[in-house]
Amino acid sequence: MMILTNSQQIHIKHAWHASTADTKELIHVDCASHIYPDGSQGIHDMCFRVFEKEIVALCGPNGSGKSTLIEHLNGLLRPSSGNVTVMGNKLDLSRVDIWKDVGVVFQRSDDQLFAPTVLDDVMFGPINMGVSMEQAKSEALGALKAVGAENLSDKMPGYLSGGQKRLVCIAGVLAMKPRVIAMDEPTSDLDPLHAEMVENIILNLKNNHGISIVIATHDLDLAARISDRVCIVKDGSIITEGRPSSIFYDKNLIEMSGLRQPKVVQIYEGITKNLGIVMENYPITADELVKTIAPMIRQH
């Protein structure tokens, strides 16, 4: 089977949903739409859920509504219609402390760092939560340590490199000990080394701290490597979701959404097509591809 047909796609999606029905739902965006003041539509009939201890990737082209969705997750934007439920509580105007449960790392690090020193900036969240100065400081230092940036604490945020800024932003959110962290394009603008660092931090947050992570990205290779679930966003709604291995092999779907398949998938499809053979595995990371191809060469 070269390409999953659409009906198969839907089948996979449903199968996936069933399997996670028993895990706890942390965020539920239910048919939310958001119209910006100038009339442009940010999201439209968006349904999206975040479960416990998972990494979800939102993938979609420029302007598809990824950032708009992320800002709904912690109440920065309110839906024009539809509902957002966080930790079982419906998000309405009386509920203003969702920021304690859901942290957001924005697309531009610069916009997020405003305090005179890194430590001040990271302490900002804990202080707003009402803890004492000492405790805020120790929590901030702990968060900086978790991202490997404890040596930066006295620096001025403006003078850090792009990668370091991103780390400090993550620490600032981490210090508030949220249940969910949403990151908007966490690796754009970063060189491969820094990107890898951020990638490892994300995996570590999930595995060792039990935090659920939502990332918005148009780097499908990144999504393929780290996410448990991929949602394809187009024109303000999620048009399909599922495991990376099933989503990314649906070439029609991906290209119709204005994206391109991850490199690994392109290569694997290229090879099987070239040889006229049937795909058996669906590798999505470089490692998996190597493990799939090498035996094929040996076998023959």
Place this chain on the structure above:
Amino acid sequence: MMILTNSQQIHIKHAWHASTADTKELIHVDCASHIYPDGSQGIHDMCFRVFEKEIVALCGPNGSGKSTLIEHLNGLLRPSSGNVTVMGNKLDLSRVDIWKDVGVVFQRSDDQLFAPTVLDDVMFGPINMGVSMEQAKSEALGALKAVGAENLSDKMPGYLSGGQKRLVCIAGVLAMKPRVIAMDEPTSDLDPLHAEMVENIILNLKNNHGISIVIATHDLDLAARISDRVCIVKDGSIITEGRPSSIFYDKNLIEMSGLRQPKVVQIYEGITKNLGIVMENYPITADELVKTIAPMIRQH
């Protein structure tokens, strides 16, 4: 041979230089250093040349000096020591019209678009060159057409998508008909579709307009796909240069520079290592990889 040793690397680099000695040199940066007012070092003993009709990629980690070098190419920054020669003329304070020969597309499109409408913005360069209003307009429209953005001409730059903004920036530079265009991170922030569009425009500029292109990027996959020559920038100087196929297979060099090999190379190296076989080809694009691997499977 798994990995090229350093001495072999240098050998390749020299060989390459000899082969291009007969093509015309457009820009020559000769041992230039630049110290920013706050004392931080942008580039240091940087030697760099641009020849006729080629695509050169500057690859290096965050803060390595790529943008600083690019701003030297058209005289926006002057070296603290060393020389820059453009079109055979040494760049000194009396010479102020290099901008006609060398266009720069900046890292942030927003910094470059300041006029009220797209057309005004693209006309800005030609008007400064002293042509009449009508001619400026027709040149601007021509440039917009070349990047496939002629339908945007009446729009306000602030309301364009990220990808559209980038296209308009390129048109703005193109309208001045420069000999060399330098682009700083041309595809960061763009979705795969827009990135592909920009990539095709770059190739088209070289092939159909004979323009030399310098791109600064940390996306080594991009560099591998489109460049004729790759320069690895580290700590303000170019530590090595050569054809993509030779540079990107030098794993030590790439990792030492704070980068990661392109996906294709990682996969190919992974496969050969896994099988314990010797590399014969050095594929650097997905296509080349497929063409290298497929016969191996068939052959066996």
Place this chain on the structure above:
Amino acid sequence: MAHIHLPDGAFSIQWIITWWILAVIILGLCLYWLKKVKKIDNKTITLAAMLTAASFAIFQVNIPLFGGVHMTLTPLTGILAGPVIGSIIVLIVNILSAAIGHGGWGMIGANLLVNITEVTVAYGIYKALSKINLDTFSKAGIGTIIGLLFGNIAMLLIILISGIQGVNQDIQPLLYGLSLIAAVNMGVAIIESFITGYVVSYIKRVRPDILAEESHAGAK
């Protein structure tokens, strides 16, 4: 900050024209100075434009103190850009504000006189205090509060001289009313001077080059 919060129609036509003419004369002097004394360069223009945009944007921020405060930080503009460029900046900010209904078009002349007073006094005091050994926070804070005080006085004078169209009461109750407004304004001025002091000392700490460059670029 001490804008004359009067809509179109509050002053009679003679006074609108009078204040406009005065403001235009002062602006003319600024332009003359820019042309003859300090040749204006691209960088200054871009910078002035950016400061204009920044003041306008800052005005849009609602600070949730005492129910909500908006600031134009006019004295800060003066301290950063100097009185000449500062005057041009407040002109543009006033026009933009009038365009979206914050203050009448006719009031721009009078408002300009008030704002130019603020810009100039704040800058002058800030510079004067540089001679004595004082920290940046206090210099900017004191400059701001005095600048705003003079601005307020200018505002009271202008209103007293022009009179409000249709108001027929004696000067005394009018004075009471205006003093009340001035008192409220000065209350906000105290907040503003703390904020300005903090902003300037922050800039001094993080980017001293901005202050250094501005002070000689804008010196009159």
Place this chain on the structure above:
Amino acid sequence: MLLLFRRKSMGQYRMSELSPHIPDLDLITFYSEKGTSLFFRISPWTKAIMLVLIILFVSLDKSLILAVCLYMIVLVLYGLSGLPIKKLFQWYMIPFLFVLSLVLILMWNEPGSPIFSLSVPYFSLTLTDNGLLLMLTLLFKSFASVTYSLFFLMTTRYNYLSAMIYRVFPFPIDQIFLMSYRFIFITLKMVESMIKALRSRGGGLLKSAHRQGKMFAEVFALTMIRSYDRADRVNKAMEARGFSGRYVAATRIPRIGPGEYFSMLAVATMMIYLIWFVRFPF
């Protein structure tokens, strides 16, 4: 600036915007770029001259009736152009407070027949018919001018506005004005995202005045510093394309048509007649 005594309930606290009562430049530009009705096609110069006429009228007029009529006409113009009425009423908030902040104090003790009286020891306040009239007249005049002003902005394309600025103002004011107009959009976005980032970590709620003040001061300082850096980069980008001092706005502004001249003349005559030759009861 002015104290805005807004209700502190979160219900009013619209998080998506900086403040719902301040006209949103994006929205204004959206209408001015997309509109197609008749008023979008009138020469921008005509609309500008009409603005001057209206300001003159409002300054000369002493009658409430005339002020209300003018306001009604302008409101109808605004509505006919398909501009958002609900928004307009939200935007009246600040002009309304401007009028109130002064007139609320001045309208008392006006000579005239008392309507309502309040007396506390050492102090007595009397609202007279003239006092009330004073407030209403000012309010309607103010709304008329604000509404027309927004109508002008929202029916005139951005490139015409910029070409007009270029014609009207002397160098270097025109250059600073034109550039700042473009920068405002960028700066607003930047400030908005900073405020968003603050809120996402629990800032922006009422805490101690000191902390609150400090936090906003930090945001303002950063706005200034970023603006400075951005100015540097924009300037570089302009120089890279040969900028040598003057930016030229290329758009041609539509001329004033004969019909438009005639209408303006008619309006002016009408105004003179109404102001100087007709007596209104109030």
